[in-house]
Amino acid sequence: MKIAPSxxxxxxxxxxxxxxxxSRSAAKFGGLSFxxxxxxxxxxxxxxxxxxxxxxxxxxxxxxxxxALPEIPDLAVVSVSAAYVPDVLEACGRVGLRxxxxxxxxxxxxxxxxxINLEKRLAGICRDHGIQLIGPNCMGPYCPASRLTAWGAIxxxxxxxxxxxxxxxxxxxxxxxxxxxxxxxxxAVSFGNGTVLDALDWLESxxxxxxxxxxxxxxxxxxxxxxxxxxxxxxxxxxxxILLMGGxxxxxxRTAASHTGAMGGNAVLFRAAAAxxxxxxxxxxxxxxxxxxxxxxxxxxxxxxxxxxGGGGGNSVIYGDTCVRQGLSVPPLSKGTMSRxxxxxxTAGSIAGNPLDLWTTYxxxxxxxxxxxxxxxxxxxxxxxxxxxxxxxxxxMPTADTTPQMIERLKGRAxxxxxxxxxxxxxxxxxxxxxxxxxxxxxxxxxxxPYPSIYRAARALARLCRYHRRLSNGDV
Amino acid sequence: MKIAPSxxxxxxxxxxxxxxxxSRSAAKFGGLSFxxxxxxxxxxxxxxxxxxxxxxxxxxxxxxxxxALPEIPDLAVVSVSAAYVPDVLEACGRVGLRxxxxxxxxxxxxxxxxxINLEKRLAGICRDHGIQLIGPNCMGPYCPASRLTAWGAIxxxxxxxxxxxxxxxxxxxxxxxxxxxxxxxxxAVSFGNGTVLDALDWLESxxxxxxxxxxxxxxxxxxxxxxxxxxxxxxxxxxxxILLMGGxxxxxxRTAASHTGAMGGNAVLFRAAAAxxxxxxxxxxxxxxxxxxxxxxxxxxxxxxxxxxGGGGGNSVIYGDTCVRQGLSVPPLSKGTMSRxxxxxxTAGSIAGNPLDLWTTYxxxxxxxxxxxxxxxxxxxxxxxxxxxxxxxxxxMPTADTTPQMIERLKGRAxxxxxxxxxxxxxxxxxxxxxxxxxxxxxxxxxxxPYPSIYRAARALARLCRYHRRLSNGDV
Numbered sequence: 001m002k003i004a005p006s007x008x009x010x011x012x013x014x015x016x017x018x019x020x021x022x023s024r025s026a027a028k029f030g031g032l033s034f035x036x037x038x039x040x041x042x043x044x045x046x047x048x049x050x051x052x053x054x055x056x057x058x059x060x061x062x063x064x065x066x067x068a069l070p071e072i073p074d075l076a077v078v079s080v081s082a083a084y085v086p087d088v089l090e091a092c093g094r095v096g097l098r099x100x101x102x103x104x105x106x107x108x109x110x111x112x113x114x115x116i117n118l119e120k121r122l123a124g125i126c127r128d129h130g131i132q133l134i135g136p137n138c139m140g141p142y143c144p145a146s147r148l149t150a151w152g153a154i155x156x157x158x159x160x161x162x163x164x165x166x167x168x169x170x171x172x173x174x175x176x177x178x179x180x181x182x183x184x185x186x187x188a189v190s191f192g193n194g195t196v197l198d199a200l201d202w203l204e205s206x207x208x209x210x211x212x213x214x215x216x217x218x219x220x221x222x223x224x225x226x227x228x229x230x231x232x233x234x235x236x237x238x239x240x241x242i243l244l245m246g247g248x249x250x251x252x253x254r255t256a257a258s259h260t261g262a263m264g265g266n267a268v269l270f271r272a273a274a275a276x277x278x279x280x281x282x283x284x285x286x287x288x289x290x291x292x293x294x295x296x297x298x299x300x301x302x303x304x305x306x307x308x309x310g311g312g313g314g315n316s317v318i319y320g321d322t323c324v325r326q327g328l329s330v331p332p333l334s335k336g337t338m339s340r341x342x343x344x345x346x347t348a349g350s351i352a353g354n355p356l357d358l359w360t361t362y363x364x365x366x367x368x369x370x371x372x373x374x375x376x377x378x379x380x381x382x383x384x385x386x387x388x389x390x391x392x393x394x395x396x397m398p399t400a401d402t403t404p405q406m407i408e409r410l411k412g413r414a415x416x417x418x419x420x421x422x423x424x425x426x427x428x429x430x431x432x433x434x435x436x437x438x439x440x441x442x443x444x445x446x447x448x449x450p451y452p453s454i455y456r457a458a459r460a461l462a463r464l465c466r467y468h469r470r471l472s473n474g475d476v
Numbered sequence: 477m478k479i480a481p482s483x484x485x486x487x488x489x490x491x492x493x494x495x496x497x498x499s500r501s502a503a504k505f506g507g508l509s510f511x512x513x514x515x516x517x518x519x520x521x522x523x524x525x526x527x528x529x530x531x532x533x534x535x536x537x538x539x540x541x542x543x544a545l546p547e548i549p550d551l552a553v554v555s556v557s558a559a560y561v562p563d564v565l566e567a568c569g570r571v572g573l574r575x576x577x578x579x580x581x582x583x584x585x586x587x588x589x590x591x592i593n594l595e596k597r598l599a600g601i602c603r604d605h606g607i608q609l610i611g612p613n614c615m616g617p618y619c620p621a622s623r624l625t626a627w628g629a630i631x632x633x634x635x636x637x638x639x640x641x642x643x644x645x646x647x648x649x650x651x652x653x654x655x656x657x658x659x660x661x662x663x664a665v666s667f668g669n670g671t672v673l674d675a676l677d678w679l680e681s682x683x684x685x686x687x688x689x690x691x692x693x694x695x696x697x698x699x700x701x702x703x704x705x706x707x708x709x710x711x712x713x714x715x716x717x718i719l720l721m722g723g724x725x726x727x728x729x730r731t732a733a734s735h736t737g738a739m740g741g742n743a744v745l746f747r748a749a750a751a752x753x754x755x756x757x758x759x760x761x762x763x764x765x766x767x768x769x770x771x772x773x774x775x776x777x778x779x780x781x782x783x784x785x786g787g788g789g790g791n792s793v794i795y796g797d798t799c800v801r802q803g804l805s806v807p808p809l810s811k812g813t814m815s816r817x818x819x820x821x822x823t824a825g826s827i828a829g830n831p832l833d834l835w836t837t838y839x840x841x842x843x844x845x846x847x848x849x850x851x852x853x854x855x856x857x858x859x860x861x862x863x864x865x866x867x868x869x870x871x872x873m874p875t876a877d878t879t880p881q882m883i884e885r886l887k888g889r890a891x892x893x894x895x896x897x898x899x900x901x902x903x904x905x906x907x908x909x910x911x912x913x914x915x916x917x918x919x920x921x922x923x924x925x926p927y928p929s930i931y932r933a934a935r936a937l938a939r940l941c942r943y944h945r946r947l948s949n950g951d952v
Contacts, residue, residue, distance in 0.1 A: 082824070106824040167790025176868060177903025218790060246790055251806035251831070252797035258827040259789035283801070284794055284931055286902060313735035314643025314694060314722055318760050321728035325759070330727035348558070348582040351734040355727070392652065425909075426762060426928070427653025433913035434906035441905070452902070455760055 138192025159184020635660020
């Protein structure tokens with residue numbers, strides 16, 4: 001089904017919303033909690049709680065039914081029990097309400113004949129009335145520009161990401177996760193069972209949406225794998241599609257079936273086809289975020305060759321190994337760079353080379369700045385990874401954090417090579433963990449992807465390189 | 477070279493230490509900083525700083541040379557410049573000092589003829605005088621029971637681990653890392669270039685040391701791969717050997733050569749042989765710690781089948797996929813367990829099964845306790861993984877942490893299946909990061925391995941299962 005720009009407006013920027021199924025107590029998750037979150041976020045549209053048994057909730061007049069409303073709301077959020085949902089949907093159809101989000105679960109995903117039939121009835125009613133449906137069994141639309149942020153990081157950070165997801169939980173986690181690193185989501189849709197509007201519809205729509213530069217997807221079902229990959233390939237030429245596919249294994253698929261009624265296909269075949277289509281496939285939430293950061297914030301790398309700036313001998317060895325295992329290259333630097341490095345780096349206890357083992361880099365911002373300038377000018381490398389070691393017990397170092405100066409210093413740089421940071425705060429106390437999170441947040445907010453480990457950084461970079469290499473080779 | 481129990485005593489529990497090369501200012505890392513750390517940690521032996529130009533440092537009388545000392549110290553820590561080290565070593569030999577740690581770098585690892593020859597001279601002097609040498613280019617011995625904790629988490633936590641490492645930095649990081657999770661290191665040795673005592677010598681020695689239950693190694697060079705693996709196989713039958721091998725790739729090996737003078741071999745062949753010998757090979761610091769936690773704290777799993785306790789549909793799907801990808805199994809539960817689960821788990825919004833998707837588990841300790849009891853009694857599963865979701869914005873949940881009650885509840889359990897926790901605090905603010913670290917620390921201190929992600933938990937568990945399966949199959 002085609003999602004038109006007018007549908008997008010009604011879903012993501014509604015002027016009015018009806019909440020059908022609003023409990024009188026705030027204890028239950030559902031219509032009332034959605035309303036409350038919209039209200040808290042400063043949503044400026046009109047809110048119409050509907051409940052025949054209540055008079056007022058959250059200071060709003062409660063309406064007995066849709067017919068009683070003073071207007072046809074742009075959007076309805078339905079959270080009555082599953083058995084009543086068909087009636088509510090019929091009522092929407094009768095009053096001419098054409099955009100509905102069903103929060104309620106208990107349909108096909110239960111695996112019962114009753115649930116499956118109930119979901120079929122929903123599809124039929126939507127077809128009869130031309131209703132554009134999000135759900136059932138989902139968290140619905142999310143759009144911080146409209147303060148439509150019933151879930152996710154509140155008040156919501158707009159940004160380059162568009163998220164299409166069958167799981168409300170995963171989308172909420174992702175939205176909070178990227179926001180904590182300064183990367184915003186301008187539109188997200190948690191669409192659950194996808195009874196009417198499915199993954200393909202949303203991909204088409206977000207693909208055309210010029211406000212979105214990178215698309216993240218969490219799927220448990222592909223209604224039409226071939227068409228999906230064709231669409232993803234086409235859209236992916238302009239806009240990377242980062243896909244987290246749930247239910248690839250037996251155990252995952254069994255749960256996916258109970259979660260959104262999805263049936264897993266052949267994961268190996270799909271993977272190969274997805275790679276062909278230049279869809280960037282990831283395996284978990286961390287990898288999803290890591291890739292979204294790299295694809296949103298970094299320019300195109302001209303090759304897989306990177307310069308690793310850090311300190312510590314064993315550390316450098318493992319960092320180098322990790323990058324190479326991910327398919328990246330840590331090549332020898334050019335003669336000019338090396339001769340300058342030999343001036344900068346002491347012979348004992350440090351190693352002039354790539355990786356660079358130079359403890360000074362952790363405290364001396366100007367030193368890192370010069371190294372970055374050297375790397376920008378060195379044709380042997382196309383990317384720059386800076387390890388920001390956190391002062392910790394094991395390092396016998398002063399505790400001042402030079403991140404603000406580092407960010408200031410980078411503002412003046414002329415180069416255009418991808419540059420990213422590793423800030424590893426594992427294995428200390430709570431204070432160290434907090435400091436690491438704060439440094440990563442500051443770097444992310446400044447536009448530099450920050451990773452908590454070289455493994456995760458290298459994995460994301462390798463995906464970025466592969467994507468651009470296939471594009472520039474004309475393979476897609 | 478054989479390390480005798482008397483050597484171990486002199487290295488790890490010396491009654492007296494001479495520091496040769498003690499600067500008068502604390503600014504430089506070296507002899508003085510070692511002395512200062514020993515002093516701070518409460519080392520009870522006698523300390524003899526040696527420096528012909530000083531009278532007193534840190535309140536200690538400074539001695540002009542070794543001959544002037546009132547006794548032959550058990551151990552010498554040498555940190556004079558590389559060129560002077562042979563003379564110092566000769567002096568040690570002359571006075572009968574037989575246990576030496578050389579901190580100084582600038583030998584074979586520089587790649588220069590001069591450095592290589594200098595290192596050969598050290599080997600010759602040690603041979604002539606029967607000196608047992610740790611180093612050069614390393615941090616030396618570590619033993620918290622003796623307050624010999626010049627590096628690593630201070631004051632040092634004794635425990636089941638023995639660490640053998642060519643990198644001082646990696647060993648310090650590891651020691652701090654495991655200590656932060658309540659897991660102690662009773663003996664560690666950073667042996668750098670391993671000119672006299674090498675990886676094999678230390679493995680033999682730690683293998684026989686009854687105070688050590690698990691051995692962690694970081695190596696950049698194997699002097700004799702075949703003998704090493706034979707020894708590791710033999711020791712590994714009683715005591716798991718967890719190996720982080722640096723320099724497996726071209727970039728890593730190039731750095732390893734400059735770091736400790738090591739030359740990488742064929743990584744693929746070595747990996748296969750190491751797996752045959754039941755050596756547990758890991759790829760980075762996080763994996764090293766993750767495996768050490770599992771091998772130190774968990775009993776033998778009887779199969780790869782685990783029960784995943786957590787909440788969230790998408791989460792459960794991905795958790796299941798992640799475990800299966802690592803070679804574990806997340807099988808259907810037995811009938812008895814399922815019938816009880818169906819009573820406990822609501823139909824809508826949760827999933828009774830394996831993985832279990834039940835939000836209550838995050839707040840209700842008794843519920844988790846009962847689930848663990850069910851799993852202990854269910855022959856379909858051999859391991860239990862509990863996801864401790866942290867209350868965060870995305871989850872609209874109360875913020876009380878139930879970890880203390882959880883730990884209390886577990887004290888009463890009768891079962892013996894491995895049980896471990898996932899506490900994922902990624903993607904929030906600093907406070908969330910701090911809380912996650914604190915919860916992991918509390919669980920670790922209570923003896924339950926805590927992991928920051930299901931990926932890392934599953935990877936460690938898979939290694940534990942493989943190790944025990946090979947043992948019980950009689951494959952090693």
